Amino acid sequence: MGREVAESCVEGIMIEMVSAYCSRFYANKQDLAARRLESIGFQVGVQLSERYTMDRPRFTDHLEAIKFICKDFWNELFKKQIDNLKTNHKGTFVLQDNRFRWLTRVSIHPSPITQADSAAPLVDSRAALTANMHLYFPCGIIRGALTNLGVPCAVSADISNLPACSFVVRIKV
Amino acid sequence: MAKLVPRSGDAVFASVERVNAELFTLTYGAIVRQLITDLEETEEVNKQLDQMGYNIGVRLIDEFLAKSNVSRCVDFKETAEVIAKVGLKMFLGVTATVTNWDAEGTSCSLVLEDNPLVDFVELPDTCQGLYYCNILSGVIRGALEMVSMKTEVSWVRDMLRGDDAYEIRVKLLKQQMGRDRFASIPQAAVIL
8 A cells, every 4th residue: 555645635625626616716617617627637537547557458448448447446546446337338338336435525405495396306506516516526537547548538427316426438439 | 521632643644534645646736737727827826725725724623623632732832743743644644843943932844854745746847936835834824723823834945946855934923812713623622
């Protein structure tokens, strides 16, 4: 095991990074903020995947690269593997982490039901927005890692089933 | 109520959740790189890193007080030792040495030989004037302000700029003795 730091250091800078980009730098341009956060993640993903695959031969196909992300890569980052991998065999993969570590400190508060309509969404939209902003960074990491391994792709996240988080990888042809 | 025994830096570090330092180092590096691209002015980047650090410090102090069982420091000398041996250790896994006290005992240096923020980092020539580790000085300033110490924290030596160590100068400007600003601090840290 290499050098370690407290997990709160990583969480601290991640939360502050999202806050700085969303509230200070691009307060009125959330999509720009999102792109910057994803870009930071991308850089980190490229470098991490480079380090973690230094001693092994190149992956032979996309599936091998995706499996590497699900197992070894996820393990290095989160001390666990991806819980569920699905594919439509047409270039889309869904990587599901049943308890995504980086979301455990971002809570989603159910908003009080003030309307008569009982079908009102329970998730406060502002909190959902914040949670989504926190996902651009890990999506970027996955995209950076896969791109570095020869798998150009687009990555998005789905948190409709908290605390599980699904990362949707669409391979670019 | 029994007095809580303060824990050593090693003990606290061993008890917190830890992660691969690489993730931390690379994330920080990517943030600095992105800030340089987006903000262009080095001085602005330094300012933002300090601000981010301040915000982090303001939050980290609670975790520090809760996990270290450190009670109210008697004086600033004790505060400096606690930051160097327990605070830095608990979060970054490294300790610092406290040196160069001034005559009044309100100003000192924290010297770090080892600094996880800078693993594998080299500054290009285009980054003259960048205080790469400025987040750290911000953290210290923010954390101390939460325990009612207003300080000025600055860099004296920086290995990324060619010096032989990292030296942070911490100067106590004002210490409030009143209790009204202690609202968010757990009982262990309040003088009863």
